[in-house]
Amino acid sequence: GAVVSQHPSWVICKSGTSVKIECRSLDFQATTMFWYRQFPKQSLMLMATSNEGSKATYEQGVEKDKFLINHASLTLSTLTVTSAHPEDSSFYICSARGPLAKNIQYFGAGTRLSVL
Amino acid sequence: AQKITQTQPGMFVQEKEAVTLDCTYDTSDPSYGLFWYKQPSSGEMIFLIYQGSYDQQNATEGRYSLNFQKARKSANLVISASQLGDSAMYFCAMREGRWNTDKLIFGTGTRLQVFP
Numbered sequence: 612g613a614v615v616s617q618h619p620s621w622v623i624c625k626s627g628t629s630v631k632i633e634c635r636s637l638d639f640q641a642t643t644m645f646w647y648r649q650f651p652k653q654s655l656m657l658m659a660t661s662n663e664g665s666k667a668t669y670e671q672g673v674e675k676d677k678f679l680i681n682h683a684s685l686t687l688s689t690l691t692v693t694s695a696h697p698e699d700s701s702f703y704i705c706s707a708r709g710p711l712a713k714n715i716q717y718f719g720a721g722t723r724l725s726v727l
Numbered sequence: 728a729q730k731i732t733q734t735q736p737g738m739f740v741q742e743k744e745a746v747t748l749d750c751t752y753d754t755s756d757p758s759y760g761l762f763w764y765k766q767p768s769s770g771e772m773i774f775l776i777y778q779g780s781y782d783q784q785n786a787t788e789g790r791y792s793l794n795f796q797k798a799r800k801s802a803n804l805v806i807s808a809s810q811l812g813d814s815a816m817y818f819c820a821m822r823e824g825r826w827n828t829d830k831l832i833f834g835t836g837t838r839l840q841v842f843p
Contacts, residue, residue: 643829645829645831653835654818654833654834654835654836655772655818655833657830657831660829660830702770704770704771704772706772708829714760714822714829715762715774715777716762716774716829716831717774718764718771718772718773718774719771720769720770720771721770721771721772723770
């Protein structure tokens with residue numbers, strides 16, 4: 612099956628610092644990747660769609676300048692949480708559209724961000 | 728209106744028994760896809776099964792089957808011969824539009840507990 616790697620799995624940072632999260636498709640090329648946010652005991656909310664070589668498409672209400680997304684290659688997308696604050700603490704999880712036509716999204720293991 | 732509804736916040740099943748997790752959806756688009764994902768406590772989202780709106784037969788993947796009732800707009804997941812490792816959150820999701828539309832909408836999830 613298609614494998615997506617996400618790093619780091621857990622990060623603690625001080626308020627005001629920036630944190631970068633990487634999402635890699637290991638055994639397939641992903642022209643499209645997705646970034647989700649999940650609050651405790653809640654569902655996944657799509658933050659943005661990341662397309663290789665172009666600007667990301669953000670969902671309504673998601674701050675583009677706060678959550679910077681870069682998809683510079685067919686196997687790597689990054690999410691940078693800039694000037695993080697405690698309210699940004701959450702579980703962030705990426706996915707990549709798999710190689711088959713069914714448009715199945717394969718997910719990374721997620722990153723738990725805690726901002727102190 | 729909710730696009731994806733999972734009415735069971737929690738379910739219990741005894742090991743080796745079958746269990747059905749409910750999912751109803753709402754769309755006016757004739758072309759859509761339905762997905763089920765499993766999220767263990769570790770956080771990763773594991774793809775289980777996919778059903779396309781035009782698929783004539785119910786999808787099956789090993790112990791997982793999808794009871795697709797198009798007229799009732801339901802896509803229930805059936806897990807046969809439950810195992811302790813099946814204990815997790817289960818999310819139903821829908822992709823609207825044709826296959827090249829990527830956005831997934833997730834339900835609120837059902838927590839399944841399998842007991843010996």
